[in-house]
Amino acid sequence: METTETQPDLAALLVAASRGDESAWREILERYTRRVFALAKSRCRDVDVAEELTQSVFVTVAAKLGQGLYTEQGRFESWLFRVTMNRVRDHARRLKRHVTTTDSDNLIAQRPAPAEPPSDPDSTNERLPALRRAMDQLSDADREIIELRHHGGLSFKGMAELLDEPVGTLLARHHRALKKLKEWMEKVSSRTTDHGTHEVA
Amino acid sequence: MEPAMNTHDIDLIPADLRDIDALLTQAAAEDRSAAPLHAGLNSRIFEATRHGIAARLPAPIPFDRARHAGAVRPLASHAPLRLAAGLALAA
Numbered sequence: 701m702e703t704t705e706t707q708p709d710l711a712a713l714l715v716a717a718s719r720g721d722e723s724a725w726r727e728i729l730e731r732y733t734r735r736v737f738a739l740a741k742s743r744c745r746d747v748d749v750a751e752e753l754t755q756s757v758f759v760t761v762a763a764k765l766g767q768g769l770y771t772e773q774g775r776f777e778s779w780l781f782r783v784t785m786n787r788v789r790d791h792a793r794r795l796k797r798h799v800t801t802t803d804s805d806n807l808i809a810q811r812p813a814p815a816e817p818p819s820d821p822d823s824t825n826e827r828l829p830a831l832r833r834a835m836d837q838l839s840d841a842d843r844e845i846i847e848l849r850h851h852g853g854l855s856f857k858g859m860a861e862l863l864d865e866p867v868g869t870l871l872a873r874h875h876r877a878l879k880k881l882k883e884w885m886e887k888v889s890s891r892t893t894d895h896g897t898h899e900v901a
Numbered sequence: 902m903e904p905a906m907n908t909h910d911i912d913l914i915p916a917d918l919r920d921i922d923a924l925l926t927q928a929a930a931e932d933r934s935a936a937p938l939h940a941g942l943n944s945r946i947f948e949a950t951r952h953g954i955a956a957r958l959p960a961p962i963p964f965d966r967a968r969h970a971g972a973v974r975p976l977a978s979h980a981p982l983r984l985a986a987g988l989a990l991a992a
Binding site: 853 | 942
């Protein structure tokens with residue numbers, strides 16, 4: 701249940717970075733950039749937007765550290781991913797506002813192209829796109845748990861700190877989400893086998 | 902290389918759900934590996950933020966405000982320029 705934060709040197713890195721040590725800051729970026737990026741990309745499905753959000757997150761972190769305003773001692777990961785989730789939500793809200801004012805032609809243009817039917821629905825390569833589609837079926841709350849664990853790499857303890865909920869509640873929600881994904885994947889797989897297509901009504 | 906991120910909690914996952922859990926881990930690894938494709942993401946973020954660390958500047962103006970302030974360049978590859986501009990505006 702240990703988080704990366706309990707590694708002995710993260711606290712030292714944070715102190716050093718907050719004193720202006722650039723090599724410490726670089727090390728922090730090395731550790732967390734890809735995790736923040738992966739979480740943003742999973743939510744946004746757009747590498748350019750994910751990159752912008754990632755940079756935006758680290759500008760905030762740098763500013764807090766640089767000004768000595770980082771006050772989440774011992775909870776860096778949960779704070780970092782809270783900032784990330786807030787940026788992702790802000791982006792989603794902006795996108796929603798934009799889409800509601802976009803004409804129907806643009807909406808059609810923005811619609812993702814239908815995926816090619818899988819050649820072998822049981823192979824890992826074919827299951828990953830199906831899994832991503834299945835994740836779209838989850839509620840935001842369920843999807844958030846999945847993404848914080850897998851993309852953000854947070855432990856359940858870290859998630860409990862971030863979301864201010866008991867570990868047991870998060871475990872139950874996570875298991876429920878996994879179950880839904882599994883059922884959806886099995887449904888897709890059986891329909892593919894029966895009809896030679898992955899379409900699900 | 903990025904370690905498997907969630908192995909420490911694997912014992913908390915019911916046995917019948919571990920296959921889908923593993924598939925999710927794989928999807929996440931795929932997303933993480935997309936970061937280096939955006940060449941030098943770490944370096945660009947470092948360059949855009951190092952002054953915030955070293956110079957103890959005031960907090961940068963929010964990204965959207967930087968955009969409205971005209972500090973925006975149209976391509977994502979210029980994102981560090983926007984951020985640097987945001988820091989400079991805030992200083």
